[in-house]
Structure formats: structure tokens, C-alpha cells
Amino acid sequence: MSSDLVIAALAAFLLATPALSRDRAAERAAESARVAALPTIGEPRRCMLQRNIQETRMVDDRTLLIRESASRWFRVTLPESCTGIGDNRIIVWRAPTGQTCQGDPFDVIDAVSRISYGLCTMGAFQPVDNGPLASR
Numbered sequence: 001m002s003s004d005l006v007i008a009a010l011a012a013f014l015l016a017t018p019a020l021s022r023d024r025a026a027e028r029a030a031e032s033a034r035v036a037a038l039p040t041i042g043e044p045r046r047c048m049l050q051r052n053i054q055e056t057r058m059v060d061d062r063t064l065l066i067r068e069s070a071s072r073w074f075r076v077t078l079p080e081s082c083t084g085i086g087d088n089r090i091i092v093w094r095a096p097t098g099q100t101c102q103g104d105p106f107d108v109i110d111a112v113s114r115i116s117y118g119l120c121t122m123g124a125f126q127p128v129d130n131g132p133l134a135s136r
Helices: 003-036 131-135
Strands: 047-049 055-060 063-069 072-077 089-093 099-101 105-110 116-121 125-128
Touching (some): 003 055
Antiparallel strands (some): 047 099, 063 072
16 A cells, blocks of 8 residues: 555544544434433432442433333433543442442443543432333
């Protein structure tokens, strides 16, 4: 491959990167709005057993969506912004009791590099109508 082709390919990639970034930001904003609009079902829970958490989706820097079963979802609004939330990151629960509760810390870790992006604080577990989420 000639150096002109390499330079052209690199230039095309660099020009496309901001568009990909904008697309991902738009996807995150749409997902955030969709999760915020989910209707609530009943009273929020203060705690949840960690063994019952089947899936955690980091929607934005203040919102988590947690699945307890195929038809039971919870929206968690964090008391403060959690700037570590992002793509390819996972939550590590820090509570040694086997349950996580409102006010408990959790760690945000990069799934590949294992770099910690800091501690964040859990909010209450608000049950929501999963609607279209059940088919995902």
C-alpha cells in the first residue's frame, strides 16, 4: 500500500470520527429520554439483593436501568452525576452484605483495561413499566 493511500485512509477515518461521536451522543440522549419517560409502578425500593441483579445498563451520568427478571426493571436516578459512566464500563458493587442500597457506593470500571473511573453513589430502585424493553 502506498503512503498516499495510507494518508488518505487515515484522513477519511479522522474526518468520520466526529460524526461517529455525534451519533453516539444522539443515541445516548434518545436512550436517556426514553428511560426517563418510562412510567413508574409502585413505590421505590431502598435496597436490592445483588444476586437478583441480572443486568445493569448505564443510560447516562445520572441514570441506571437495572433488570431483576425478564419483566421487572428498575430506574435508578443517582443523587450526583457519575462522570465515570460510559461505553465499555461495568459496575462493581462495593457492599459486602450481598445487597446494594440507596446511598451505597459502587465503582465504575473499564471492562478491558480494569481502570477504575471512581466511586459513585446509588439512588433508590424505582420500579418501571418495561414496555418495549421486554423484547430487547
